[in-house]
Every structure is written in C-alpha cells, then in structure tokens.
Amino acid sequence: MGQAVESDLVERLLDGEHRALARVITKIESQSPGYRDIVSEIHAHTGHASVVGITGSPGAGKSTLVDKLAKFYRDQGETVGVIAVDPSSPYTGGAVLGDRIRMASNVGDMDVFFRSMSARGQLGGLSTATADAVKALDAFGKDRIIIETVGAGQNEVDVVKTADTVVVLVQPGSGDDVQMLKAGILEIGDVFVVNKADMEGASRTVAELEEMIHLRDDPRAKLDMGHHGAEAMGDHHGHGEHTDDDQDDEPEPDPVWTPQVVETIATTGEGIDELVETLSDHYTYLAESGELDEKARQRAAEEIRQLLRSDVNRLLERELDDRGGIDDFASAVVDKETDPYAVTEDVLEPLRECLEDRDD
Template sequence: MSRAVESDLVERLLDGEHRALARAITKIESQSPGYRDIVSELHAHTGDASVVGITGSPGAGKSTLVDKLAKYYRDQGETVGVIAVDPSSPYTGGAVLGDRIRMASNVGDMDVFFRSMSARGQLGGLSTATADAVKALDAFGKDRIIIETVGAGQNEVDVVKTADTVIVLVQPGSGDDVQMLKAGILEIGDLFVVNKADMEGASRTVAELQEMIHLRDDPRANLDTGHHGVEAFDDAGHGHGGHDGHGPDDADADADTDADTDEPPVWTPQVLETVATTGEGIDELVETLDDHRDYLDASGELAEKARKRAGEEIRQLLRSDVNRLLEAELDRRGGVEEFAEAVVEKETDPYAVAEDVLEPLRECLDDRDD
C-alpha cells in the first residue's frame, strides 16, 4: 500500500465519490495501513459540518428519530451523514447492525450517507474511529452529521462527545431510564428528548428530567428558572437557554442570557417531547438544535469544544501508540506470560516489571531534555 493510493482515495472522496467515502471509512474503522495518512490529509478539509450526537437506551427510538431528522434536513436541501454505532459480541467479535432498517424515509437517497459501525473492542479505539469517520463525512461535504449510539457505558459516552450537540433520548414511563441517566449520561445531554410522547407517563418523565436538570450542580446553571423545556416545547421551540435574547418572547426568566447584560450566555438543557414515528415535535427539535448551535457560536464554546476535542484526540493517539510500542517491547522480552508467571511465583511484582519494561523509554525521553 503506497502513499499514492491513499492520496488518490482522498482525492476521489473530495470529488464526491460515494464509494471512496465508504472505503475511507472502512480503512479508518479497521485501522488498516495508511489510514492515518488519509485522516491527516482530510483534516484540512473539515470543520464545516454541524455534528449532533444521539444516545439513549435500546428501543428508545434513536434510529427512527435519526431518520426523521435526516429527512427534515434533506427537505431543506442539506446533505446528511449518519454514523450508527452498535455493540459487538465480546466473544466472537460478530455483530448485527440493525439501525439501517429504520431509515425508511431516505430510501435510495444517496445524499443521506448512512454507515453502521460496531464497537470492535479496541482500547478507546471506537471514539477515535468515530471521530475520524466524522472527519471523512465532513470533508466529503456533508452539511449535517448525526452520530447515533446506545448509551450504555463510558465507551459510548466518549463517542457522543465527538458531537457539538448531544441529544439524550428517553422513553416515557421507564423509571429505569432515568436511573441510568443519573449514572453520568445526564451531564452530557444538551437536549433531552422524551420520545414516544404519546405514551402514558410521558409528562411524568418530562417532569422528572426537568427536576434532575435543575438539580445539577453546575455553578453556572440558573437554578431557579423553572420549567424551560415545557415552555420551549409550548412556544414551538424558541428555546431560552442559549439565546442571546433577541426574540420578543424571550423576556421571561432569562435575564442572565439577555444580550444587554455582559454575562456570557448560559445553556440550560432543554427537555422536548417527540413522537418520532409520526414526526411530531421534529420541527421543535430542529429549532432547539439550531438554538444550541447559536449558543455554541455566541459563547465561544464551539471553538473551546474543538480545542478540547483536538487535545483529547492527540492524547488518545499517543496512548494507543505508546501502548503498541510497549506491547511490542513485551513481546521482544518473551511475552507477558513469562512475566506473569514470575509475578505469580513471587520472583518479582507487577510494579517492578512495568518499571523495567518502561525504563528504556523513560531514559530516551529524559535524554532529550536539552
């Protein structure tokens, strides 16, 4: 595999060839030789797409909602890229990726580029692969990119963090869902969407969510502004939190986000209701997404997020690269089993082994101190 092949692939991708985009993502996903050159070359062409992440428990309606969102954007003449991440079996590595089934509104529309990815069990590799795949879609020229994942664990949370705006999808009437949110997903949601809002218990779930949002221990959060989400829903999604306050109906309760005060705008997570199967609430959702995007722009958080992400990407790459170097070093020294045996026999201990293996690297870096 030569450098020229990668360049050619990148060129065809930038030219808008679907097959090249698909192949680039395959290389990114399987980390095949040369994929780094591809991502490096693509990087300069990224930054134009708006990226939304959607997470929620299985069956919450993520794929259906993604389908409706994609349809909405397509109707506005925008192009859409979707990355759907599904779990894979830790035993066989196999996976059934089924989210495509729900993409019924965008049948045969090549300008909706839908790609399924599975967690292939690389250490932290999934978030890197997702971020890189997003870059490929971005460079290809997609206006809107949606990342969809099951919100089950840290891995998935990392994945959604690739997005500028994160939607957490919740099913009504399932106390368990709200329990799950307590475990950490609450912090990452910019928007909470109670899907299947026509089901019994929806309003209670909305109320519970609002309560939890306002209990968040965020010093910047405006703790006593009441029920944002409901208002936002009632007045067709003219969300309050992130607005710089030019809208006439924005006068209430949002003094600290008004443009005429000098304080930076604050975003209070919104709670919306949708019925994804019928498309109810999608307009409001899109408007609130745009509001959040405006907020990100106005507050400078978009740039801040990009910097943080870049920093995290660098760290992640370094971690996995150093890890590989050390794995190779372990192998050269006879493999980890031998060391493990020695540790079990009490001839040495794990710390001493780690120190021993790491030493040349440390020395090498120390020597460069000039």
C-alpha cells in the first residue's frame, strides 16, 4: 500500500467511515506494511475519548457487563468502541468469541463498534497494538472506549494499563479471585466490581476487597472518605474542606483516589448506573488532580520504550543472522570458545560505535 492510499484510508477514518476504521485496526493488529505511518497520521486527532479497561478472571461476567455499559452510554447519546483482547488466541478479526451474541444489547447499532484482537505471536507487543487500536477509535470520534480482556494474567494487566481507568471484576465467593488480586492486580485497580452480586458470598467478597484496599493504601488514603472515591478529593472540584479552625493554616493535602467497590448484576443491569457514576467520579479526579495528563505521559514513555525494544531487538536478530545465526554462537559458548558476555559485546559493537560516532 502506497503513501497516498494510506492517507486516503486515514482521511476516510477521520470522516467516520466504519469500514476504514475496521481496515486500520486490522493493519495495526497484523502489523501490515505502512501501519506505523497510519498511526502517526491519526495521532494528532486523539486525546478526546475516555478509556476504561476491564479485566478479571474468566466467568466473572466481563462481556455481559461491557454490553450493559455500552448500552448505558448509547442511551445517553454517546458513541462507543469496544476492544476485546485475548492474548492466548491465534485468531483475529471478530467472530471467534461470538461478538454479536456477546454484545446482544447493541446488535445493529452502528454507533457501537466492537472488535476482538489476539496476540498473533506478538510477545510483549499486544499492549502496543491495543493502544494503537484505541488511537484509531479515538481519532474516529468514539466518545467512550472500553478495553475488555479475556483473563487477568500479566499480558492482560499490561493491556488494561493503557486505559485511563482500570476496572477489576471479581466473582462472589471466589477465593481464587481474591488470591489473584493479592498476586498483583490489586495494585492497578481503580474500581472493583463484585458482579453477580445476587450470588451467595457477595457481601463477604465486598468486605474482603475493601479490607485489601484499606491495607494497600498509604495512611493518607486510609482516612474515612465516605462511599464515593471522588470524596477523597474533598469535593467534586478537587478542593479539600476545612473542618476545624486550627487546620486553616495547614496546606491542603493532594487529592487521593480511594479505589471503590461496586456491586452489580450485569445480566439485569442492576448497579450499572452506580458503576457509571463511579467511573465518572474517577475521570473527574484524574482531570482535576493532573493525573490524567501524568498518565498520558507515562503511557507515551512506555510506548516509546516498547517500540525501541522491539525495533532494536529486530535489528540485533538481523545482525545475528548475518553472522551465522544464534545457534553458531551458542555452540561456541558451549564449547568454551567464547562466553555469552563476549558474544553480546561483539554483536553490539557496531551499534555502540555508530551511536558514539554520532555523539562526537
């Protein structure tokens, strides 16, 4: 595909053509020639959508919850883009997980764009591909973008971290889910949803989550700040409130978000309105505290690092092939003709010399 054709595709995407959007995401996922030029062109048109990442163990009801969330936003007149990510699946393009069934409340609604994405052998690259797909949806003009992961492993965690707000779904009475949270995903959750709240053990699961959040947070975040996380900012405008005269001279503490626990029954839609309100509270906190801009900077820095690692690795693989391949070096190391450090220095020397010559 030539530059002119790529620019035409971008133009059609920016004009709101769904077919162009689908083609762009396919190119991003498959890393087709020219996809980077496309992402570069649309970059200036991004930054308007709010992005929510939803993760949790299989069976927690993520797909049903995403469906109901999308319907809620559509009922408010907002457009929605959904990316369902399965790092383990070799398939791509949509229908593998029964997309139309999973988004049953939004069938036939052109303002809800749903797309499945898979790893396609991209070790560590799925988060970058997802972030690029989010950019395509953002540039297209979607108001709300939801990233849904199939599971809750490290790859999925890396993916949802590309979102503004991370929602973690937990199933009632599931000791495994709580243990999973203790293993690390608790650290990235902004909102925790106990779905299927009509099941036995829901109240206990809520209590366990609230206790874990209490233990996780620093002392300032452990203060009693009420039910809604936005109250951790003092009021909805991010300004603290003075309660005693003797505190008037003390500087106001920086706003702190206390992760919230929300109960839902996604199959009936119960609790969705409270979840949407909590997501809105968190976005308000991000915007008014400066965290939204800081998160964007952190994501950009990580994206640059990821691309550099990927591209440099590709260059080094080519250098290894030009020198006979990794197997020859490995055999030489095993035969004690050299060692891994010496091989590394030897292979990196041309690159190092190039960079040093540029600095001179």
